[in-house]
Amino acid sequence: MECCAGQDGKLCEMRLTPTSYIVLGLARWSPGVTAYELERTINATVSHMWTIQRSQIYREPARLAEAGLLTAETEGDGRTRTRFTITPDGERSLDAWLAEGVQDMPQLRDLAILKVFFGAGPQALARTRLLAHQARLKEYELLREVGGLAQSGPRLALEAAIAHERTSIRYWSDLAKSSS
Amino acid sequence: MECCAGQDGKLCEMRLTPTSYIVLGLARWSPGVTAYELERTINATVSHMWTIQRSQIYREPARLAEAGLLTAETEGDGRTRTRFTITPDGERSLDAWLAEGVQDMPQLRDLAILKVFFGAGPQALARTRLLAHQARLKEYELLREVGGLAQSGPRLALEAAIAHERTSIRYWSDLAKSSS
DNA sequence: GGGTACATGTAATCAGTTACATGATTTA
DNA sequence: TAAATCATGTAACTGATTACATGTACCC
Numbered sequence: 001m002e003c004c005a006g007q008d009g010k011l012c013e014m015r016l017t018p019t020s021y022i023v024l025g026l027a028r029w030s031p032g033v034t035a036y037e038l039e040r041t042i043n044a045t046v047s048h049m050w051t052i053q054r055s056q057i058y059r060e061p062a063r064l065a066e067a068g069l070l071t072a073e074t075e076g077d078g079r080t081r082t083r084f085t086i087t088p089d090g091e092r093s094l095d096a097w098l099a100e101g102v103q104d105m106p107q108l109r110d111l112a113i114l115k116v117f118f119g120a121g122p123q124a125l126a127r128t129r130l131l132a133h134q135a136r137l138k139e140y141e142l143l144r145e146v147g148g149l150a151q152s153g154p155r156l157a158l159e160a161a162i163a164h165e166r167t168s169i170r171y172w173s174d175l176a177k178s179s180s
Numbered sequence: 181m182e183c184c185a186g187q188d189g190k191l192c193e194m195r196l197t198p199t200s201y202i203v204l205g206l207a208r209w210s211p212g213v214t215a216y217e218l219e220r221t222i223n224a225t226v227s228h229m230w231t232i233q234r235s236q237i238y239r240e241p242a243r244l245a246e247a248g249l250l251t252a253e254t255e256g257d258g259r260t261r262t263r264f265t266i267t268p269d270g271e272r273s274l275d276a277w278l279a280e281g282v283q284d285m286p287q288l289r290d291l292a293i294l295k296v297f298f299g300a301g302p303q304a305l306a307r308t309r310l311l312a313h314q315a316r317l318k319e320y321e322l323l324r325e326v327g328g329l330a331q332s333g334p335r336l337a338l339e340a341a342i343a344h345e346r347t348s349i350r351y352w353s354d355l356a357k358s359s360s
Numbered sequence: 361g362g363g364t365a366c367a368t369g370t371a372a373t374c375a376g377t378t379a380c381a382t383g384a385t386t387t388a
Numbered sequence: 389t390a391a392a393t394c395a396t397g398t399a400a401c402t403g404a405t406t407a408c409a410t411g412t413a414c415c416c
Contacts, residue, residue: 111286214396
């Protein structure tokens with residue numbers, strides 16, 4: 001049940017990672033999408049919470065197509081380009097993942113905080129970090145206004161990102177003010 | 181300049197990852213540490229911001245020793261066990277890393293929020309997430325009181341973790357209350 | 361017609377994860 | 389003395405990152 005069945009009845013044994021589901025999810029929203037467009041979209045939307053590398057973005061849809069979760073059609077005008085569309089199996093797989101609970105807790109994974117942990121002087125870090133987080137917050141707030149009509153999922157996720165940016169800003173600005 | 185020189189003059193070309201620096205940092209605090217002790221310490225301290233797998237914890241000190249950043253001495257009583265101590269090169273390397281600025285911004289990497297992004301119903305996620313974050317917060321607050329005498333780096337990092345837990349708790353509890 | 365940025369991928373390497381294996385030590 | 393847990397690692401796989409390669413379109 002944790003896996004999908006191809007239409008010829010053979011089970012696919014590929015493991016789906018968060019990367020897979022991001023591709024599936026975006027493919028559902030944009031049928032006939034290309035890898036390049038996925039890259040653009042990811043950078044514009046989920047990149048603040050999940051980064052995906054170029055070559056993953058080209059490899060993953062191909063894997064998903066092999067597993068029958070996407071269809072791939074290659075356009076042959078000059079340089080080949082492949083368009084991907086989600087299949088019913090793909091949708092089922094994505095919906096199953098969405099319906100499952102989550103057990104893994106998030107990790108902070110902030111290099112600056114890791115350095116603070118090991119005794120780096122906080123003030124220099126705090127000054128640059130503060131600026132960077134303020135810039136990101138501004139971006140997100142802009143996004144929120146411009147994309148006012150978007151679906152509620154992305155909007156809710158954006159609220160989370162904004163909340164954490166504000167927390168970071170408060171944290172680093174306290175550190176920047178404190179005398180050693 | 182980005183790399184260290186072994187005492188025989190040959191440059192080490194190994195790339196140091198955050199994992200490497202976590203090992204170096206803990207090794208500096210506990211000379212003669214074993215891999216197993218590193219594992220315990222990591223799980224007790226940095227694991228909320230950076231998780232390291234068992235086999236990494238055994239492989240990484242060995243690599244660092246090869247590069248001359250740690251010394252390894254094997255104890256031969258029955259089953260072999262290896263104790264690691266930081267070298268002057270290792271300390272230089274660690275200090276250089278601590279002194280460098282950080283460019284990479286952190287990512288949220290929260291699977292629950294990713295699911296919300298793609299349209300998962302927020303309320304079921306919110307309920308379990310809320311409990312989990314509340315439990316973590318309690319842990320951290322306990323740590324803060326018990327470990328009151330600890331160095332300031334870990335304490336500051338803990339404050340960051342606590343702040344983000346509180347943010348998560350507010351976020352998910354708002355979502356849990358909201359009707360759809 | 362030369363440069364720059366956009367578009368589209370591949371190859372090779374490396375880090376991280378999962379699973380396995382087993383010797384010591386304590387406890388019931 | 390059997391079971392459980394602590395302690396100590398190894399092997400194999402797979403996902404992620406870096407670096408490379410090149411066609412196409414537009415602009416100056």
